[in-house]
Amino acid sequence: MMLKIENVTHHYRGFEALKNINCELSPGIYGLLGPNGAGKTTLLRILVDVIAPSKGRVLYNHRDISALGERYRDVLGYLPQEFHGYRNFTAEEFLKYVANLKGLDRQTAASRVEQLLDMVGLTEVRKKKLKGFSGGMKRRIGIAQALLNDPEILILDEPTAGLDPSERIRLRGILSKLSKNKIIILSTHIVSDIEYVADEVLLLKKGELIQKATPSALLGQLENQVWRLRIQEEELEKYSTNYAVSNVHQLGNDIELRIISEEKPNESAVNVEPRMEDIYVYYFGTQKVEL
Numbered sequence: 001m002m003l004k005i006e007n008v009t010h011h012y013r014g015f016e017a018l019k020n021i022n023c024e025l026s027p028g029i030y031g032l033l034g035p036n037g038a039g040k041t042t043l044l045r046i047l048v049d050v051i052a053p054s055k056g057r058v059l060y061n062h063r064d065i066s067a068l069g070e071r072y073r074d075v076l077g078y079l080p081q082e083f084h085g086y087r088n089f090t091a092e093e094f095l096k097y098v099a100n101l102k103g104l105d106r107q108t109a110a111s112r113v114e115q116l117l118d119m120v121g122l123t124e125v126r127k128k129k130l131k132g133f134s135g136g137m138k139r140r141i142g143i144a145q146a147l148l149n150d151p152e153i154l155i156l157d158e159p160t161a162g163l164d165p166s167e168r169i170r171l172r173g174i175l176s177k178l179s180k181n182k183i184i185i186l187s188t189h190i191v192s193d194i195e196y197v198a199d200e201v202l203l204l205k206k207g208e209l210i211q212k213a214t215p216s217a218l219l220g221q222l223e224n225q226v227w228r229l230r231i232q233e234e235e236l237e238k239y240s241t242n243y244a245v246s247n248v249h250q251l252g253n254d255i256e257l258r259i260i261s262e263e264k265p266n267e268s269a270v271n272v273e274p275r276m277e278d279i280y281v282y283y284f285g286t287q288k289v290e291l
């Protein structure tokens with residue numbers, strides 16, 4: 001199974017949101033990482049055939065998805081960025097309703113709904129209406145509805161938005177179990193979401209795919225370039241102007257900085273293991289560093 005993105009460019013009224021994206025995806029988990037406005041949602045909406053690219057095409061097993069139509073949708077599961085479900089449906093009713101739309105027979109639907117409610121931890125509230133759900137619960141029901149047809153391709157736009165830390169961990173577990181024989185693409189601007197689950201990370205910056213690599217290959221790029229050092233508070237301005245700073249930590253009157261630099265930034269600096277947060281800062285920069 002293969003999904004191929006070929007020369008995909010997308011314009012919104014003259015604004016180029018995606019610039020000539022090329023990439024091939026085989027089964028595995030892909031983390032699409034980029035700051036707000038990088039083009040993640042646009043790319044995902046093209047991959048689920050909700051919008052057509054201005055240029056280029058997407059191929060599923062060598063066939064253009066726009067020509068496959070319904071046959072492509074049959075193998076697709078999608079959690080949009082804005083997902084609310086139907087307020088007056090209970091969790092169970094909603095999933096059964098979507099199962100019906102996806103063409104599952106009653107018996108398959110009933111067992112699948114039960115299995116998915118359990119998987120996302122919503123069995124206890126299955127008789128509750130969605131309008132009473134928290135943001136995290138809505139996200140989880142959204143993930144469950146995307147999985148109803150046991151899709152080969154699962155596309156999750158910010159699946160962890162609104163989830164608390166334990167829900168995030170649960171989601172990682174769900175995704176890792178699913179990954180065999182599926183192409184799973186999840187978008188996020190939160191590094192820790194993908195650090196542990198992604199087989200490959202796609203870095204999107206201002207509409208361009210700037211990296212496609214395994215987390216360890218990305219981390220390897222910053223080998224011997226991440227430093228921890230202590231400075232005085234008044235030196236902060238100088239360091240944050242001259243270096244990419246990935247963490248600032250106040251320690252009494254001193255400040256402990258984590259910075260990315262090819263050269264040792266000062267005598268006291270100690271080399272430390274790169275983390276995905278360093279990768280993010282290296283490629284996307286940070287807001288102005290302040291205490």
Ligand SMILES: Nc1ncnc2c1ncn2[C@@H]1O[C@H](COP(=O)(O)OP(=O)(O)OP(=O)(O)O)[C@@H](O)[C@H]1O
Pocket residue numbers: 012013015017034035036037038039040041042043189
């Ligand atoms: N319908 C639209 N009309 C005009 N411009 C749009 C439209 N949708 C998105 N854009 C612009 O295209 C760019 C990419 O948007 P997109 O939503 O794909 O980014 P994103 O990486 O998903 O961002 P976020 O993390 O904030 O969701 C942004 O500059 C956005 O303002």
